[in-house]
Amino acid sequence: MRSMKRSTFKVAFFLKRNALRKSGNMPIVARISIDAATVQFSTKLEINPEAWSVALGRVAGRGGEALRINNTLDSIRTALANIYHEQHEKGNTVTAEKLKNLFLGHDDSQATLLQLFAKHNSDSERLIGISTTRSTYKKYDLAMRRVEEFLRYQYNLSDISLKELNLNFIRDYELFLRTNCSLSNNVAAKMIMFLKKIVTLAFNNGMISSNPFANYHIKLNRVDRGYLTNEELETMMSKEINIKRLDQVRDVFVFCCFTGLSYVDVRNLTHSNVRTSFDGKVWIMTKRQKTDNPVNVLLLDVPRMIIEKYSGKLPCQLVLPVMSNQITT
Structure with a gap:
């Protein structure tokens, strides 16, 4: 032969x-x-x-x-x-x-981390507008790319078997995020949370016999967001801004301050959400995107004037010209 x-x-x-x-x-x-x-x-x-x-x-x-x-x-x-x-x-x-x-030990017959990550993200993309949002999908997409970068840097691998994941892998990934990617503690922690969901999915589906996150604790630092005083808010409102884009950003921020609505909830507002109630007063009636809970907000003079400023000027009956705050790198 x-x-x-x-x-x-x-x-x-x-x-x-x-x-x-x-x-x-x-x-x-x-x-x-x-x-x-x-x-x-x-x-x-x-x-x-x-x-x-x-x-x-x-x-x-x-x-x-x-x-x-x-x-x-x-x-x-x-x-x-x-x-x-x-x-x-x-x-x-x-x-x-x-x-x-x-x-x-990760031949073609074994499930790998990025394969499962990609399937999860593909399924999430199909559910946009049903049970998830495009911004959430983009966060998972970025999280997968971070893992890809880590695998190439740490192990010179294009993928890794799920069975090879352990506590040291997670700790090395955290160090990579904090040093190579220069992420703050809380941003790095959120990236690790996305990885944890994928690994937990593998564990729950029987792809791995133990969960490497069992002895790993994600630590978030408390952040003092601060607040604006009445004087600071008045200064912002009275400031003359000649750049259209910045003027719109200021209007949306002030609107959020007076209504207590989040960025994403204001972005989703249409004129159908602005209604006159039985008491003769105008209210914003909508649902929180994050929790799907209904919320009713009395429309005060300042946010009402902001709505009137853009009335009839925006597509799809949108109330305000809210720009994207998503940054993906």
Whole structure:
């Protein structure tokens, strides 16, 4: 029987020098090369760069830590070689990416994090206007892209098996959000909440046997939002603004102050929500988007004048020219 041509196969280890830990250590990365293609993945080991031999691709010396790490690196090299030869014996085409996935345990038959994330987001997009909003969908879309960035940065992976998720993964993701993405504590916490929902979904559907978030607590800092005094609000209202866009933003903000309605509730207002009640007074009658609870607000003089300012000038019977406050990067 004619034997298959062997491809060039090599495994090497090196330090990820742009990911210096606070301890002074650097992560050890494995590189698989098959023919002209290469892929990398984290060995989940780290060492002080002064103890690393670049020429040997392993820890220098014969101390306890050097032996422990070098033995693990040898085990990784041996396991990769065994998988590579096994696939060749079966007559399968072996690529660097496929070999990495087989070694890490997330072949095509296993559910992955980004696959589940993408399905969740696709389902959410179809429910816009039914049980969710476009702004909520965009937040989940951004959250998935953050996870993609993290996987490439931390592990040089395009995806990861759900079964590989653990507490360290979550903590490393939090550190990535706080440092690489420069997010504040509360914004990072909200990104992690989106990830938690996806992981909990996997747990509830039996895709993973344990929830890595079980021992992780999301901490939100209390924020003092402050308030405007009557004098400050009067100053804002009397300020002459010649830029149309800023004038509209000011009007919407003042309207929110006098009605107590949230940004999204004001954005959804149409003239059908402005009604004269049995008492002869004009009220805003609507529902909170977030809770779907009904809310009735007596229309005072200031918000009434703002409504009149834009009456008949906006499409779809909208009350005010509310601009989007969504920022996606």
